[in-house]
Amino acid sequence: MTVTRSEYCVIACADAWRGGGEILASPMGLIPSVGARLARRTFSPDLLLTDGEAMLVRDDGTVEGWLPYRQHLALVTGGRRHVMMGASQIDRYGNQNISCIGDWARPTRQLLGVRGAPVNTLNNPTSYWVPRHSRRVFVEKVDMVCGVGYDRAAGARYHRIPRVVSDLGVFDFATPDHAMRLASLHPGVTVDQVRQATGFDPVIPDEVPYTREPTDQELELIREVLDPHNTRSREVGS
Amino acid sequence: MSDKTMSADEAVARLASGMTLGIGGWGSRRKPMALVHALLRSDVTDLTVVSCGGPDVGMLAAAGRIRKLVAPFVTLDSIPLEPHYRAARERGAFELMEIDEAMFMWGLRAAANRLPFLPVRAGIGSDVMRVNPGLRTVTSPYDDGETFVAMPALRLDAALVHLNRADRLGNAQYLGPDPYFDDLFCEAAGAAYVSCEQVVDTAELTKGAALQSLLVRRHTVTGVVEAPNGAHFTSCAPDYGRDEAAQKEYASTPWPEFAERHLKGTTP
Numbered sequence: 001m002t003v004t005r006s007e008y009c010v011i012a013c014a015d016a017w018r019g020g021g022e023i024l025a026s027p028m029g030l031i032p033s034v035g036a037r038l039a040r041r042t043f044s045p046d047l048l049l050t051d052g053e054a055m056l057v058r059d060d061g062t063v064e065g066w067l068p069y070r071q072h073l074a075l076v077t078g079g080r081r082h083v084m085m086g087a088s089q090i091d092r093y094g095n096q097n098i099s100c101i102g103d104w105a106r107p108t109r110q111l112l113g114v115r116g117a118p119v120n121t122l123n124n125p126t127s128y129w130v131p132r133h134s135r136r137v138f139v140e141k142v143d144m145v146c147g148v149g150y151d152r153a154a155g156a157r158y159h160r161i162p163r164v165v166s167d168l169g170v171f172d173f174a175t176p177d178h179a180m181r182l183a184s185l186h187p188g189v190t191v192d193q194v195r196q197a198t199g200f201d202p203v204i205p206d207e208v209p210y211t212r213e214p215t216d217q218e219l220e221l222i223r224e225v226l227d228p229h230n231t232r233s234r235e236v237g238s
Numbered sequence: 239m240s241d242k243t244m245s246a247d248e249a250v251a252r253l254a255s256g257m258t259l260g261i262g263g264w265g266s267r268r269k270p271m272a273l274v275h276a277l278l279r280s281d282v283t284d285l286t287v288v289s290c291g292g293p294d295v296g297m298l299a300a301a302g303r304i305r306k307l308v309a310p311f312v313t314l315d316s317i318p319l320e321p322h323y324r325a326a327r328e329r330g331a332f333e334l335m336e337i338d339e340a341m342f343m344w345g346l347r348a349a350a351n352r353l354p355f356l357p358v359r360a361g362i363g364s365d366v367m368r369v370n371p372g373l374r375t376v377t378s379p380y381d382d383g384e385t386f387v388a389m390p391a392l393r394l395d396a397a398l399v400h401l402n403r404a405d406r407l408g409n410a411q412y413l414g415p416d417p418y419f420d421d422l423f424c425e426a427a428g429a430a431y432v433s434c435e436q437v438v439d440t441a442e443l444t445k446g447a448a449l450q451s452l453l454v455r456r457h458t459v460t461g462v463v464e465a466p467n468g469a470h471f472t473s474c475a476p477d478y479g480r481d482e483a484a485q486k487e488y489a490s491t492p493w494p495e496f497a498e499r500h501l502k503g504t505t506p
Binding site for chain 1: 273309318337
């Protein structure tokens with residue numbers, strides 16, 4: 001069976017929570033949600049997951065805890081959480097924007113608002129998910145810094161951006177100045193495609209690996225159990 | 239002990255233009271819509287609105303009642319972007335204090351505790367500091383020496399919240415999964431108006447529900463408004479979910495037309 005692009009994205013998102021231990025996995029977006037549940041069922045069984053509202057739930061839906069917004073914020077500041085947020089814009093140092101496009105004082109496009117991005121990025125590992133990699137999203141400079149990037153975090157104690165996953169590949173900041181680096185390409189994607197879809201020059205190593213293949217068990221879980229209606233293909237086509 | 243029950247219009251009659259008003263709920267969840275509708279029927283305007291915004295913000299913004307908004311986001315949840323809020327922002331209709339969710343909660347906590355500010359590890363390094371030049375920082379007086387945002391108290395003249403049940407004295411109860419910040423809004427406010435699905439006898443509150451569901455205590459409440467379906471079209475679990483069809487109509491109808499259709503008359 002051919003692995004689809006959306007399934008590579010699920011695998012790349014799931015791997016963000018590998019080795020996390022007993023922390024809350026907070027996925028935002030469809031594919032990160034499937035990824036978090038996949039990680040929970042396979043290599044990271046200690047992860048905590050919510051029902052999307054105020055309950056912590058086990059794989060079978062059994063409620064095992066209560067996490068309303070105010071407790072969720074305490075958990076964020078306690079650091080035992082790895083969130084994967086969306087990004088309307090993101091730059092080479094991982095500054096993220098979900099607030100507005102254009103001049104903040106009078107935006108051309110008002111979006112959601114900063115939400116919890118400032119507190120997240122100073123307190124718990126924060127990764128990003130971008131379902132459509134383009135120059136409109138991967139920009140030289142974001143219009144409003146919501147999530148704090150490496151160049152603006154000034155070495156904040158708990159600041160860490162483990163990875164950015166897009167429909168083209170996986171990116172990290174494992175460079176001397178923490179500039180965004182292409183860490184892996186999803187099979188079927190070329191380095192040139194990434195360059196053309198990115199509004200800045202990402203660091204591209206001489207040898208770029210491909211995003212890993214799912215195991216047979218993982219593929220079966222994704223297709224039969226976690227996302228049987230293939231909603232993932234609506235977020236990322238093949 | 240006094241009976242605090244009143245109508246939505248009586249509650250709103252106690253509000254005045256220029257006030258700072260906190261509105262409970264979260265996004266398109268448990269918003270005190272009956273009270274917001276009453277506000278829209280009144281001539282109260284020039285408001286500073288403090289809210290984890292949903293259609294409350296969208297409606298008040300569309301109706302031109304907001305001078306300044308304090309919020310970390312505005313959303314309809316199942317419709318991520320609030321169209322009437324967006325339109326108002328894009329035409330520069332009001333001032334905005336855009337802050338992080340944690341800053342927002344700490345601001346309410348500071349007000350509830352009569353503190354001028356609380357330190358919060360959020361905002362530093364982000365453009366929240368750029369767009370709010372009035373925000374100050376504070377350095378830990380201890381060995382760590384870390385710098386925090388000194389989140390100013392969000393003191394409210396009045397709070398509007400909606401809960402599932404209340405007694406006539408102002409003890410109010412939520413039966414859904416999340417208290418949101420509703421009790422904090424009441425504690426941070428000089429006056430609080432609690433609408434509820436049902437007014438019940440005090441003893442009835444704990445007959446079938448846990449003590450911990452008694453979220454709001456009467457000493458923080460000024461008025462109790464019985465408003466069945468009073469959060470509609472937002473959700474009020476477990477009494478009802480969000481009315482997606484009604485929300486979609488709201489989001490896709492030009493404001494004057496929507497207001498003409500739904501905000502007439504004296505009762506919501």
